[in-house]
Amino acid sequence: MQLLAQILANGVLLGGLYALMALGLALVWGVLNIVNLAHGAFIMLGAYVGYYLFTLFDMDPFVALPISMAALFCVGYLLQGGVLNLIARSAMFNTLLITFGIDVVLTQLAQILFSADYRTINPSYAGSNFMAFGVTLPWVRVLAFVVALLLTFSMWLFLLHTRLGRGIRATAQNLGAARLYGVAPKSIYAMTFGIGAALAGGAGDLYGVVSQINPYIGATLTAKSFAIAIIGGLESPLGVVVGGIFLGIVESLTALYIGPTFVDVASFGILVLVLVVRPNGLLGSTS
């Protein structure tokens, strides 16, 4: 019982971070209909920003979080304006291909610039924890969880209550309608992609605190983000949080009861299942 409670707590905390990772992907997919295969590379870059701020300037990773996000916002904004925008009306698999190409380029550049050394963001409190109801809770994961929820919640408010946010939501429905909000589609596209990248950057910064960083962590994180975005749905940021926590719990329980080598079978199996069982609900948002 004790063990089960601990495992569930682990799963929920992991899920919070998962949700933040997937949030940007879901936003970009839902609004721009771009499946961004370079999303994991953005997370990786965000982690490196956090790492260098921590190592060179001794900056706390939670203080570095906004900087990491701002840096990635610029990367995303420029990439969409300078590259992705050029094929915005091209065939669907062209966007898949180009984001894959961008992923390769970013990963290789990261190896050249940052080397393949394994890095961690390791502040003195990184491993500290506290007990609650007989369950050990790592401070960093709890904080990351809270930050993830806060960011998700502010995303939600932003989409609902700001001019730009309403423009973005309108774009998701209909490009023409977006003009009614007085925002040019071009700038909406770049802003949305930038925000998506910024969320990935924030997730990366937190990821570096709980795990290790190297230029090649992106691919698996992209795959995970897909699973969460699909399970949670693309419509609302809150759905992504549910998806993240759900996946975190499923993975933890699978590792415990079936075995750690079956984690991927479970998470991607559920992804396929969700897609297949609810094709109408999910299809509705693409057509």
Next chain:
Amino acid sequence: MNLRAKFLLTAIAVLLLGALPWFASPTVIQFGIATLLLATLAQGWNIIGGYTGYASFGNSVFFGLGSYGTAIAMVQWQLPFGVGLAFGALLSVLFALVMGLPVLRLRGHYFAIATLALSQVMTAIVSNLEIAGRNTGLVLPLLNGDALFYELSLATLVLATLTIFWISRSRFGFGLIAIRENEDAAASMGINTTLYKVLAFALAGVFSALAGGIHAYWITFIDPVSAFDLSLNVKMIIMTVFGGPGSVLGPVIGAFVLSGISETLSTEVSTVASLFFGIVIVTAVVFMPRGLADLIRRFRDTGWRYFNENVKQHRL
């Protein structure tokens, strides 16, 4: 150029390619095997992606099943290579039928993501299967005969290309193209879209599985990561799109050109090869999103404006 001339030229090219092992160095033969197999895979993707319009990321699953079918038959059951190939192809067809039915109901990105997830699931399942050697993989017997592998790969590619040639002029092919252009309209025209799509998926599976089986026996070692390699699937798409999706020879040309580039890069500039390859992909998608075939057709009239016009046409 009329069809007969085209056919004749292609036949001569095939004969020349077939004669290659008698005068080429082993490095060239090996490059040939890899390229022919990639071209076969690109043709497989062409059926489901190019003709039917379903951007599959599950074709690497077919490749993996072909590899594992062959390896399991040869290593665990001591069966001959031919039986292994057939077994691998059978596994692929079964997979296409069982998973194709539910997954092919999805459209657009959702299909792409579902197949992407399937390939992750298959990797994870195979790495837990005792008979597949779990994640440590299987070692196949060593056969010293690259010429044989070369001819086999060439034969498979010819078979795949002939099949696509048939598709391009058959009722079945028109059905697939109708599905690509407008699936609802195709259904209302009385096309059994489910059947057509599943058949296309299975057909793609057979050729990919054959390529996988040949590759496994040639390389002599497979493990889940290399057999279900997702980047291989991306290569299939790039080669098809680069050459011209939905055309008979486009993907083959795409595979030859891109393999040549990538091989030269990995020999000449070694450590930045991947970086360059990434840049090549991005540039190609931006400036020639409709592939090499379209470029060749229209470049004569438009000249360098071709690239500019492409960008103008597709940007927001």
Next chain:
Amino acid sequence: MKRALGFMAFTLATSMSSAFAQETITLGASVQETGALANTGRYYRDSYKFAVEKINERGGVKVGGKTYTLALKILDNQSDSNLSVRQYVQLLTQDKVNFLLGPFASDFALADSSVAEKYQVPMIQGGGASDQIFNRGYKYIFGTLPVASKYFESTIAMMGKLNPAPKTVALLYADDAFDVSVANGTRELLQNAGIKLTLDQRYSSNTSDFSTLISQLKSSNPDAILVSGHETEALNFVRQAKSLNLAPKMYSFTVGVPTADFRKALGKDSNYAFGMTPWVISPTSKDLYFGNAADFAKAYVARFGYDPDYHSASAVADVEAFVKAMEAAGSLDPKKVRDAISQVNFPSLYGTVAFNATGQISLPQTVIQVQNDQVKAIYSQNGMLATPQYPMPPWDKR
């Protein structure tokens, strides 16, 4: 049509550039310079280079009364094992290298050794230890990493000498060729030592979240935890063990602990971790080209800017073994050199290099531990070398 012509031209061009008079002996290797394994791949690239340079400085190689310079051709396999197989064929058939040096990691060595066997050109590799590589009856593959199944042998021997000796052990291992070999061997070793295995768990390679496993470990509470996995996994495991307050009496990792990266990434948290290395940097070893292991390590840092570990030493031993074998064979004939390799027996900075019947070196593992941010040699065949810090204190008492 154009395509066919282009192809033929390419063929002719490549087949003409073959025969050259040979004053150099070229060793060829395809290593991971980029891609997921680049971090360890660089040890091989740099060490091969370094060894070849040093050997040439020392006058090159004397084979049958003639002196040759040694050359090196390295290709980057981008951490793709299929590409590496093709590159080895290319090295042999197009670049006409004389002999092959290996890549990093067991699965690569497993795939690439078939090229050596196919073309009957010997490959000495210092990057793959899995028993699978050497169990196939191949004649042209030699390895300078010790047998995978015995990686934990010295650790388990040391455990018997600890006070109080660990009675229960948990074994975690990744599911790749090398780590499965380690686990199979370790199970047997534990049984022979009479130590109880309370948790025996396989996990997926590249796992980044260990929180479930760590929670399970906490509730089964073994005295010692043995982890056989990759360096990234070792890093994640230690970090998450701290954050979930898991502190067994000891834990040990097959890889990671000897590297500078491990200490740099974990800082103080790397302390108390046990590990192993077949190579101890000591001035007592004798090496014809580098003097001794300590001199080598110094020169290596000066040259490449990072600390060498056993991967580097193993790679240097590969190059030196070829030189010894060629000199003994008095010929560059691959078959004769192959037979000579099987007979070599010489001291090097890595240890005594000699191959057993299957082609693998036998070197004992020295148990090491990170103590006060330094790697210390703790235990070898000859007994305790230093006092182990045991049991490991809980995280909040450090």
